Amino acid sequence: MTIVVPRHGEAGPNSARWAEALGESLAGSVARLESSPTMIDSTFRTALLHVEARCTVDPEAAELETWEAVVSAMQVGSALFAVTGATEGTVECRINRETRALPAVGPRSFADAGNWLTAFWLAIVCRDQKRMTQLCQIPLERLRSPEGEYDEYIYHWVDALQTYWLQRPGLVEKLTAAIEGSYPEAVSATPRDLLQGVLYPPINLFHRFVRKDEEGFSQALVEALELHKAYWTADEDRAKDPDGRIALGPLALACLAHDGEIPLAVESAYLPKHLLQRSWLGEFPT
Template identity: 65%
Template sequence: MTVHITRHSMSGGLDAENLADQLGRSQAKDIDELEESADLIDFTFTTALVALHARCVVDPRAAAVETWEATVNAMQLGSAFFAVTETSDGTVECRINRKLRSIPALGPMPSADAGAWLTAFWLAVICRDQQRMTQLCEISLERLRAPEGAYDEYIYHWVDALQTYWLRRPGLVDKLIATIEASDPPVARIAPQDMLQGLLYPPINLFYHFVRKDEEGFNPALADALKLHKAYWTMDEDREADIDGSFALGPLAVACLAYDGGFTIDVESEYLPKHLLQRGWLGEFPT
């Protein structure tokens, strides 16, 4: 039986469609300017994420090509961000916004950390861009470490587990167990507890069911992840109006892995855009 998790109202008077259009226009200019200087590429990536969330407010099924374009642009910028911070020499060729571009290399940036890596990786998974997934997974864990106190240690175990899974390295089970143990609330003390329980841990739990090929347990865990997402983003009026709650990035990405792995997904929700989950736009244009 299919379970439907209804998205919260996202009230607050925001004109998300107008915001998405405005960001799309400014973003196109910002992307063009990256070929002259990549100094603001992290800001451009963040703006692309806001534009994607805005698109998903007005198009929760991702049925419009504009939503797919916003998804691809965010994915391309996330991957480019890490590509240009992986080397200090020359330029890096990156396809962004339907054009192959030569972007000056930057070398390491503090913002190219494990949190940003997870976002970039989830976007590559959702876009089914295996080449970019591989490139991201080849980045060393030490390069992703933020200054002490920025993240709980679990996030590094989590990145390590995902890289190990995708590159088929040994030790996945031990690394996933280490992730689960390190993300336990008494252990993880930097992330706010409501964020940890509502947003950060559910993708780990979903991935655990996925790698165990536990299709029977996956769907209830997915439903729980979306309920927790909803509970987090309706905690108060400010959160409820925040477009960042328009869809559940981590759960969506793990659900994409499961869907592509042959799992039947029996959960429907505006937090889980149908045409992104079911790769309905794949092949529409080069990514």
Template identity: 70%
Template sequence: MTVNIARHIAPRPDAVQFAEQLGDDLAEEIDDLESSPEMIDFTLNSAVMNLRARCVVDPRAAAVETWEAAVTAMQLGSALFAVTGASEGIIESRIDRKMRSLPAIGERSTADAGNWLTAFWLAVICREQDRMTQLCEIPLERLRAPEGQYDEYIYHWVDTLQTYWLRRPGLVEKLTATFEASNSSVARIAPRDLLDGVLYPPINLFYHFVRKDEEGFSPALVEALKLHRLYWTLNEDREADIDGSIALGPLAIACLAYDGEIPIEVESDYLPKHLLQHSWLGEFPT
């Protein structure tokens, strides 16, 4: 039996115009990257916001503009780590339907584990396996942020995902370490409600996925979406925040499960149908 989890956020009267304006602004930011590559982290944030805005007005991701928004965000996520992975030379990256020549900028603090997770989720959702591999080959130490920015669990989590995708040994031990470090009695930096409602659920979902737990995956996904909704409806400011429009981490893990033929007995606008089912895959170069 399929469970439906209603999304809390509804389009405002000006939602379409807002999304279109975000898209126009993003296109200008992307055009400026060849002369200002150091702005790529800011542009990635704009692209993710644009994707969320598109999903507000197109909750099933049935429009090609929504798929383009997902692809553009994914391309920028990969480009962030490409241009910060070299200190000289030009990085050729396809972004927003064009090949861009981006000067390398060397290491930046924003090329960290948090943005790595965002980039990886986007690559998973877009089924960009080569980009997933490139991201997973980035050394973990390169992703460390200044002390005090993240709990240690995030590095165990990145290590777990890299180990899974590259088929390295030690997956069980690394996932166990991730569980232990993400416990609210251990984590000290992430707020408790953020940890429980947004950061931990993808880890739990991944556990059911790697175990090929067909009976347990959909209930865990239902729980993840309910926790997502609970977090984003805690107060009026959060409820109006576009960041809650989709559940990016759970969506990415659900994409892995869908491709692995694990039944997804959950429907929700937090998981846009055509992103989950990769309906637009191959429509244009990525």
């Protein structure tokens, strides 16, 4: 039996125009990156907002414009780590259907573990294995932020994902450290409701995935979506926030499961159907 988890928040009368305006703003920001590469952080935020706006008006990602938005966000996220990983010269990055020579900017505080996870989720959703590998080759120390900004579990979590994708030894130990480090009593920088509702569920899903626990994965996916919904509807401000329109981490893990032929007994606009089923893959070079 398929379980349906309805998404909160319907498109309003101005939602389509807002999505279009964000797309235009993003195109302008991308065009300026070759002369203003340090703006890539704000460009990434705009790209993510554009994805959320597109998914608001197109919950199944049935329109090409939504796929274009997701691909652009993935490209900008990967470019963010490419330009901050170089200290001189330029880096060739394909963004918005063009290959661009972006000047290196060297290490920046925004090239952190949080943005790494977002960029990695997008690369998984786009099934871009080359970018997944490039992101996983980034040394963990490059992603560290000043003490107190992130709890230690996030670095174990990134380490576990990199270890899995690059087939390095020690996955069990690293994933165990991520799980134990995300216990409520072990964290201090992360709000408990954010941890429980948004940040921990992908770790649990990944644990089920690597164990090939098909039944457990489906159950954990339903739970992840219900927790996501509970977090993003806890108050009026959150309910209006477009960040909650899709569950990016669970979506990425569901894409891995789908491609691994793990049956998914859940449907939800939090997991846009045509992103999950890779319907647009190969539509244009990414």
